[in-house]
Amino acid sequence: MTTLEFRNVTKRYRVRGAGKMLALDDVSFTLESGRTIALVGQSGSGKSTIAKIITQLERQSAGDVLLDGSPIPRSGRGLRRYRQQVRMVFQDPFASLNPYHTIRHHIERPLRLDKVVPSDEIEGEVRRLLERVRLDADSTIDRRPHELSGGQRQRVAIARALASRPSLLIADEPVSMLDVSIRLGVLNLLADLQRESNLGVLYITHDLATARHFSDEIMVLNRGRVVERGPADDVILNPQDDYTRALRNASPDPDRHFARTTASPAGAADTEGAPA
């Protein structure tokens, strides 16, 4: 069991000519393997700042971020091990993959860096990871990102994140840049992988309906403060905070229901896994 804990975390950004800007105000939560927490809030509420602190792109101004009770190491093997355990899926599958490199290269890299398998098993492991994200390995492995659709690229990004066999996955708006018709397929895939690997997932989203469906718990952020949290159904069906109610009322369809979340063969839930 792996646990990532935010304990009273505050983040102030220095803004030129305007002093400091409070982006996170005393935020505490615990993400553990096997559970999915959705982090919801309007633009500017601080969601990405939490992701940046977790991935060490930013440092908190105050408070503690602890992995299994210890502060995140700042350098060396400890930091490498932390980065292997906590992986990120970014919003933009177009920007997060290097256009000059093949899909094979993208997935091989973390396998080599983290010495996940012996060298002679890397090829097989790349193929296995592609199949895990329901991509056809033969027709995908030697392509470059621009030869794939947005949904296929995001599947490659997920395969790359899983390559290091992490315990926790931070998914920052993982489907918001994808065509609406294929979003559900990618979210179902993430849900399947979460269950198969007992991952802890922090699902950052604007979308209350998918937050409810794909998460155990929802945490609502407003201007850097957690204003409400609780079991997903409770937060959506019976919001206690005015801001959550406003978010819910502004949401196009917060009670929307979704089809199954069990593993599907490539192409069953959407056609993104099929070769182009």
Ligand SMILES: Nc1ncnc2c1ncn2[C@@H]1O[C@H](COP(=O)(O)OP(=O)(O)OP(=O)(O)O)[C@@H](O)[C@H]1O
């Ligand atoms: N590097 C930075 N320097 C100064 N202010 C920043 C910086 N990054 C974020 N902010 C400010 O911090 C606040 C929180 O931003 P953040 O990006 O975390 O919000 P968000 O909820 O992720 O928004 P979005 O959904 O639009 O990505 C915003 O007011 C933003 O303008």
